[in-house]
Amino acid sequence: xxxxxxxxxxxxxxxxxxxxxxxxxxxxxxxxxxxxxxxxxxxxxxxxxxxxxxxxxxxxxxxxxxxxxxxxxxxxxxxxxxxxxxxxxxxxxxxxxxxxxxxxxxxxxxxxxxxxxxxxxxxxxxxxxxxxxxxxxxxxxxxxxxxxxxxxxxxxxxxxxxxxxxxxxxxxxxxxxxxxxxxxxxxxx
Amino acid sequence: xxxxxxxxxxxxxxxxxxxxxxxxxxxxxxxxxxxxxxxxxxxxxxxxxxxxxxxxxxxxxxxxxxxxxxxxxxxxxxxxxxxxxxxxxxxxxxxxxxxxxxxxxxxxxxxxxxxxxxxxxxxxxxxxxxxxxxxxxxxxxxxxxxxxxxxxxxxxxxxxxxxxxxxxxxxxxxxxxxxxxxxxxxxxxxxxxxxxxxxxxxxxxxxxxxxxxxxxxxxxxxxxxxxxxxxxxxxxxxxxxxxxxxxxxxxxxxxxxxxxxxxxxxxxxxx
Numbered sequence: 143x144x145x146x147x148x149x150x151x152x153x154x155x156x157x158x159x160x161x162x163x164x165x166x167x168x169x170x171x172x173x174x175x176x177x178x179x180x181x182x183x184x185x186x187x188x189x190x191x192x193x194x195x196x197x198x199x200x201x202x203x204x205x206x207x208x209x210x211x212x213x214x215x216x217x218x219x220x221x222x223x224x225x226x227x228x229x230x231x232x233x234x235x236x237x238x239x240x241x242x243x244x245x246x247x248x249x250x251x252x253x254x255x256x257x258x259x260x261x262x263x264x265x266x267x268x269x270x271x272x273x274x275x276x277x278x279x280x281x282x283x284x285x286x287x288x289x290x291x292x293x294x295x296x297x298x299x300x301x302x303x304x305x306x307x308x309x310x311x312x313x314x315x316x317x318x319x320x321x322x323x324x325x326x327x328x329x330x331x
Numbered sequence: 332x333x334x335x336x337x338x339x340x341x342x343x344x345x346x347x348x349x350x351x352x353x354x355x356x357x358x359x360x361x362x363x364x365x366x367x368x369x370x371x372x373x374x375x376x377x378x379x380x381x382x383x384x385x386x387x388x389x390x391x392x393x394x395x396x397x398x399x400x401x402x403x404x405x406x407x408x409x410x411x412x413x414x415x416x417x418x419x420x421x422x423x424x425x426x427x428x429x430x431x432x433x434x435x436x437x438x439x440x441x442x443x444x445x446x447x448x449x450x451x452x453x454x455x456x457x458x459x460x461x462x463x464x465x466x467x468x469x470x471x472x473x474x475x476x477x478x479x480x481x482x483x484x485x486x487x488x489x490x491x492x493x494x495x496x497x498x499x500x501x502x503x504x505x506x507x508x509x510x511x512x513x514x515x516x517x518x519x520x521x522x523x524x525x526x527x528x529x530x531x532x533x534x535x536x537x538x539x540x541x542x543x544x545x546x547x548x549x550x551x552x553x554x555x556x557x558x559x560x561x562x563x564x565x566x567x568x569x570x571x572x573x574x575x576x577x578x579x580x581x582x583x584x585x586x587x588x589x590x591x592x593x594x595x596x597x598x599x600x601x602x
Contacts, residue, residue, distance in 0.1 A: 181595070267473045270598050274472030277422045278595030 160302045164311050167293040171314060172224040174286040181282045182217070182239055185275045189214050189246075192268050196249070199259045206245075206252050213242040227290075229315030236317055246272070283317045290314045369417035373432055376585045377401065382412035382449055384492040393496060398585045406466070406507040407589065408443045408500055409434045412492070416457065421446055421601075425461035426593045435591020440465035441510070442591035443503055445496065447487070450602060458483045459599030460503070467596035469510035470503065476598035478502050484602045 189210060196202050220238040222231045250269070253260050260266075294313045297306035305311075371381035377397035378390050385393070397408050411428055418424045425446040429435070435442020442463040450456035460475040470478075478499050486495030542564075550560035 177594075266476075270473040270476040271471075273476075274596060274598055277426075277597070280423065281426055281593065281595035 159305045160296065161305055161309065164293075164297055164302070164306060164309075167289070167296055168311065170289050171227065171286070171293055174282070174289045175222075175224045175227060178279070178282045178286050179221075181275065181278045185272070185279065186214050186218050186242070188268065188271055188275060192249075192272070195262075195264050195268060196253070196259065199256055202256065202259075203252055206249050210242070210245045210249050213245040217242040227314045228312070232315035232317060243276075287316050290316055369415060370428060370431070371411065371413060373588075377408060378410045380410075380412045382414045382447070384412045384447065384449060385496075386493075389493040393493070393500070394585075396497075397500065400504050400508075401585065404508050405436050405439065405589075406441045406443070406504075406510075407435050407591065408445065408503055408507070410445045410447075410496055410500070412447045412449070414448065414451075416448055421448060421457040421459040421599050422461065422595075422597070425459045425597070425599075426595065429461055429463065429591070429593040433588040433590035433592075435463040435465065435589055437590035437592075439463075440591045440593075441507065442466075442589075442593070443470070443507065443597075444593075445499060445503070446599075447483075447492065447496070449487075449492075455601040456484075456487060457599060457601045458487060460499070460597045461593055462596040463591045464594045464596070465591070466507055466510060467594070470506050470597075472596060472598045474506070475596075476600065479598060479600045484600055488602050 193207060193211060196207065217238045220235050222235050250272075253265070297303060297311045298313065371379045373379075376394040378385070378394045380390050393410060397410070401407050409429070409432070411425070413424065416424045418427050425444045428446070429442055429444040433442075434444055440463040443466060444459075444461040446457070446459045446461065448454075448457040458479050460470070460479055462470050462475060482498040482502060483495040486492070486498070542561075546557060546560045546564055549555070549564060550557050553560065555563070
């Protein structure tokens, strides 16, 4: 009887100290992270299409293309599981992806020199898809950051930090704003 | 002697607490306000013309068209004109507005935000169509881009904002209506039907209980029967009823935003 009481009391204390909410918030981070990965994946899925379209124009600059392909394979090799979202890991992921972003925007700028390609309906569709994907990536990142902030704030407050410590709820990393990303990239079409 | 000292101490403590609260609120409030200040005020309908690009009549026409469409199909298309892109670029500003106001129905995410920032002497004009999660299939990014480039921007160049918005919303309505009709909405919404009524039933119950006990004591005090007291009290409070009427006056209009969500779909252009 006494043991039952202790268990019951313990359960009540735990749930009132937010253990269950921590689990819920942790799960919503996992979900938000999955969405971030999906959007990045969507971008890298578009690249073979883009490369094929651009390659059709025989004299297209080879280096720009190879840079994109290399950056893509590098970016897809960095995968992070949802329970390893430490600040370091996120920074690594972000670095690999931003290299690809850079290579892609260089490619889009160099397309300027090929009016036929730029005017083709296939390319303009791809471009709309790419832009849309970049938008989806930033929205997913914003939402991820918001869920992480909610979680981090929650587990670091007293007295929940004690429970969080006991059960190894660690603070999670954020996506940092990329350097120069406060100005929208100036790509003149 | 001890008593006044104690109470003075308590007074000091209270003052200290109050001023602390005042400081905290005073410091926090401006920060929160300035972040929200940039956005237009949430409109009563589906047109928020902050930049003043439309005449009153044009605004009313667009609003009527969109509100009717909302009533018919549950899709919500919101037009926002703005002088400053609060999030730095048109896409993020449109998503932020859609997300903040909850454009579209919560379960379908079938909202669209059409954002226009007019050209000024030192910045280009921007137009963006942001689609909610649920409409990304019906209006793919490439389609949104075509709408912006073919329907909106050529007319916006000639400052003909009404015609551009009217055309664009007509196309959007055709596309969106194919995806979600009101039936889908009611079907999806039906699940939570009774549960969502529970709080209302609860309040009605409480209101009834209060009325009941009041009538009982009124009846006892005035030596009346229960129903006689009920009738007397009712006639006495009839004068307060007027305010209730306001509630239904909006029934022909816009019922409010439904809490839809945006994931980054859509496309835009500039001129």
